[in-house]
Amino acid sequence: MTAIQAPVEAHAVRTVAHVYHQGRSSRRRRGAVRVPRLALRALAPVALLAVWQLSASRGWVSAHVLPSPVDIVRAYRELWTTGDLQAALPISLRRAAVGLVLGGGAGLVLGVVAGLSVAAERLYDAPLQMLRTIPFIAMIPLFIVWFGIGETSKVALITGASIFPVYLNTYHGIRSIDPKLIEVGRTFDMSRWETIRYVVVPLGLPGILVGWRYAAGVALLALVAAEQINSQAGIGYILNTANQFQRTDIILAGILIYAVLGLIVDVVMRALERLLLPWRAGHVGA
């Protein structure tokens, strides 16, 4: 009772032929319009700006509510000719920088020590994690009681806000180093200090720099919040004064300065990362 097998038909294999004649590295499809990448990226902001200017000049929105881009450029010119802008910028930048260096420095030391020592981590990681959950803006009333309404409370607020990003990222950066690489130090008779210098710090640096980048952003945020407290100088002072005189154009100009500062900080920090971490770049070393 053998099963009857169907005869195997020798049918032709169906194939699809591909013929290539595009030449080297041509990804362009026939008929596709090539739009320069930059132009495409600029399209949305430029369109937004155009609609904004149009709605202001056509009178759809009152200049008091939303001054036109041209009004804001005029506001900058006014701030520049009166010398207010040149006076305010260094003051604000100094506040942010001092707070960032103090807070970031403290976060760096705490993070490195906690990353290297389990005892240190047990000692202060939990309280720091608890402090971290407090939104720093909520501390403003307390800081005013403690440090008054002058410069001290402003710098203290920026300092407090800058500690945690650096602390957390430094600590994680060091803790995520492969223990096998720490072992290399022991294998080749390196002292603890040499292991830190040749293994821990170079490999922890990416985390440390991410921490500083976040901290720089947070310091700027803290600056904005701090400058709301009775500012006698700085960009916050310009904003407060403009507020009293209902100068929406100057308020918007001030807000944009904060935005540009944030952008510059980010660009600078990224450039710093590229400079200090050449081993992470894509190119092949010589």
Add this chain to the structure above:
Amino acid sequence: MSVREHEASVETPTDPQAVVRLQGLTKYYGPQLILESIDLTIRRGEFVALLGPSGTGKTTLLRILAQLETASSGRATIAEHTSVVFQEPRLIAAQRVWRNVVLAEGKGQPAKDAALAALAEVGLEEKFRAWPKNLSGGEAQRVGLARALYRQPDLLLLDEPFGALDAFTRRKAQDLVLKLWEEHRPGVLLVTHDVEESLLLADRVIVLGGGHIQADIEVDIPRPRDTTSAEFNAIKREVLGQLGQVSPHVSQDNPLHRDYGKTS
């Protein structure tokens, strides 16, 4: 040659050429016996392979010799100048190749020149400024070898250094290790689970099983060795036979195991 004593008393006259001398070396992890009373001497210029299935304490023994771990009891005399090549290259990604060779040992131009010389020996002098991530697996492992050589070790410990390489690269790396050993004549302990590799390279093959030395087989074949020759295969059969007898667990006359048996 300077040697580090791990227990002060000297009972037997020591061989001045010995780079490793273990006497009754025993290692427990908690209650588990890993190495049981190991006696082993490796002399300078001797190439020893340590063979055994995984979990028999090969790597533990190597880590004790590298002083990454301490034994529970017994005595170990180990050459002071000892270098290790691990299974993974273990290069510091943030340091250039030649800095990975030097690490903290030596400064300035002399250190750099010595590192370049070590890299030249493994055929990588042109890559001295490269970052580790731009190296292939075989190249990275050769940098690990250069890093070990740079320290002019009396004892070279190799922990399955060819395990992660493809067959072709592994063969070239084995030849390189042999060449470097013939030039520098350190004592070598190669941990491996590849029988053929151990017979291709070593003077002595030690089979570790059940936490103790099951067999210590001399490989008396002139180099370069032919893996297809009759004498090679005779020794291979002997080693495989020894490996076949290895029990995966520590021997049953271990007092701790007997205690376990009687608890119920």
